[in-house]
Amino acid sequence: MSSDLSPIDKAKFVAAKRAAQFVEDGMRVGLGTGSTAAWLVRCLGEMVRDDGLKIRGVPTSSRTAQLARDVGIEVISLDEAKWLDITIDGADEFDGELNLIKGGGGALLQEKIVATASDQMIVIADIGKEVEHLGAFPLPIEVIPFGWQTTQALVEETLISMDVLGRSSTLRMNGDRPFHTDEGNYILDLHLNRIGNPRQLSLVVNQMPGVVENGLFIDICDTVVIGYGDGRVEVRDINEGTVATERLDFVESDNLFSDLSD
Numbered sequence: 112m113s114s115d116l117s118p119i120d121k122a123k124f125v126a127a128k129r130a131a132q133f134v135e136d137g138m139r140v141g142l143g144t145g146s147t148a149a150w151l152v153r154c155l156g157e158m159v160r161d162d163g164l165k166i167r168g169v170p171t172s173s174r175t176a177q178l179a180r181d182v183g184i185e186v187i188s189l190d191e192a193k194w195l196d197i198t199i200d201g202a203d204e205f206d207g208e209l210n211l212i213k214g215g216g217g218a219l220l221q222e223k224i225v226a227t228a229s230d231q232m233i234v235i236a237d238i239g240k241e242v243e244h245l246g247a248f249p250l251p252i253e254v255i256p257f258g259w260q261t262t263q264a265l266v267e268e269t270l271i272s273m274d275v276l277g278r279s280s281t282l283r284m285n286g287d288r289p290f291h292t293d294e295g296n297y298i299l300d301l302h303l304n305r306i307g308n309p310r311q312l313s314l315v316v317n318q319m320p321g322v323v324e325n326g327l328f329i330d331i332c333d334t335v336v337i338g339y340g341d342g343r344v345e346v347r348d349i350n351e352g353t354v355a356t357e358r359l360d361f362v363e364s365d366n367l368f369s370d371l372s373d
């Protein structure tokens with residue numbers, strides 16, 4: 112490993128490397144999106160190449176699909192897989208009940224569909240993603256472009272009446288154009304107060320016409336693998352509390368670090 116890698120990148124890497132150990136021969140694996148998930152894909156690619164691991168991956172975005180192919184993972188669609196043994200993905204926030212905010216990378220819709228179609232969802236994250244209450248990270252919601260400003264007004268009006276919206280929502284941009292998801296939709300980022308009842312908020316938001324999905328993942332994640340900048344890794348399971356804290360040692364020469372690109 113390059114020693115000038117930042118502590119956050121080290122934390123992401125060790126979380127991904129540990130989580131890769133959950134993947135077994137023959138599994139159908141949901142592959143998340145984002146910089147942490149990209150480490151996971153690289154780790155799995157290495158296991159496919161060097162250890163002969165046989166897996167089929169279902170990517171949660173076009174970016175991840177490209178990376179998975181590049182590192183030698185067989186890519187299939189969710190409909191080909193039908194059901195997945197495991198999904199491993201990053202998160203923007205997780206709380207003590209392993210509820211999540213996701214969608215910082217704009218892939219929340221495919222991520223939620225894939226995670227929900229899996230026996231097990233494992234989240235990989237650096238310790239900075241742990242929160243007592245969800246909501247400091249803006250909650251992404253995916254909306255269809257048709258009438259998006261009307262949808263935005265409805266969302267804001269509803270959330271203000273619930274005393275959830277801190278300030279206005281913002282349309283995610285890509286330069287001077289709206290950001291488009293893989294499905295061609297837009298993302299609204301909701302700047303919220305502390306989310307008191309994520310389950311209720313998720314249901315309310317998803318009932319509004321024009322909203323396709325929101326970035327709250329409730330009762331979907333089973334396990335979180337938390338990485339620390341000094342190389343420690345903690346595996347936390349929702350049923351058993353903290354089940355293991357272990358240290359994964361860095362290898363200074365680890366060539367996985369040379370192609371950090373996400």
Ligand SMILES: O=C(CO)[C@H](O)[C@H](O)COP(=O)(O)O
Binds near residue numbers: 213
């Ligand atoms: O939900 C996501 C993408 O839609 C990512 O998992 C989330 O944004 C975390 O990303 P990163 O690992 O880069 O911090």
